[in-house]
Amino acid sequence: TPPLQPFAIRFGADNGTLEPQGPTLQRRMSDLEGLFADRRAWEQAVADGDPVVYTVVSSPVPEAARELPQxxxxxxxxxxxxxxxxxxxxxxxxxxxxIYLGLEGRGGLLLxxxxxxxxxxxSPGVIGYIPPGWAHRSVNxxxxxxxFLAVYPGSAGHDYGWVLTHGMGLRARRAETEATVGAETEA
Ligand code: M6P
Ligand code: ZN
Structure with missing residues (x-):
């Protein structure tokens, strides 16, 4: 396919929309098998209605070499x-x-x-830079x-198997007494 023509994309920082919009996806708990440390809790959450954990909406820029999808x-x-x-x-x-640009809420970027x-x-207004060669995961x-808004090279691709094999080095846990960040070394 030939390169796109110049165009403007309106993004709704407060509702997570892109206009015009490209592909969207929804990831449920069942799509996150093998990722949470507590497998039983994960199984329970899948059995308990399999909630949507996150959604991704993309602009129409394709994941193709030299393009810059968001x-x-x-x-x-x-x-x-x-x-x-x-x-x-x-x-x-x-x-x-x-790069990831925070838009709403409080999150973290695990590399x-x-x-x-x-x-x-x-958080809103903060850009997280993901250097080449670093696996990345976002956490609420x-x-x-x-x-958050992500901008990435169209030919970068997605390897999910690497994370299943190597883990992410750290886990972000809710502290026992308060709902604050608890990034801990993997057991
Ligand atoms: C960001 C980008 C996308 C990615 C999405 C969800 O929007 O990094 O490329 O697909 O986050 O992350 P994941 O693919 O790890 O589920
Ligand atoms: Zn990426």
Whole structure:
């Protein structure tokens, strides 16, 4: 397909929409198998109505080489076995950078290069930079929806198997006594 023509995209920072809009997806608890530390709590949540954990709406810019797609992800508030709701997380098979811009709510960006793990607090107005070669996962650490804009190279791709094999180095847990960030080393 030939490159797109110039066009404007209106984004609704307060409702997570993009206009014009491209593909959208919804990830339910059952789509997050093997990712939460507490498997029993995950199974229970799937049995208990399999809630939508997050949604992703994309602009019409395709995931194709040299294009620059964008998407808005909304992670709903919650925890499973004390671990905050989060995206699956992925590596880019073609290691290229990405940026996330916080739009609403309180979240975090968990980064792991297979050796070092980093945690960035993301709130409205904060840009998190994902360098090439770092797997990335987003986490909602608040009690309202957490929403961010992602901008990434169209040929970067998504490798989800890497995270299942290597983990993400850290987990974000709800503290026992208060609902604040608890990023802990993986057991
Ligand atoms: C952001 C971008 C997308 C990604 C989405 C959900 O919007 O990084 O490329 O698909 O988050 O994350 P995941 O693919 O890990 O479920
Ligand atoms: Zn990515």
């Amino acid at each position: 998407s808005i992800t909304t992670i709903f508030p919650g925890d499973t076995g004390g671990e905050f709701w989060m995206t699956k997380g992925h590596q880019h098979p073609d290691p290229q950078g990405e 792991f290069d297979g050796d070092r793990a980093e945690w960035l607090d993301i 650490v608040g009690d309202e929806p957490y929403r």
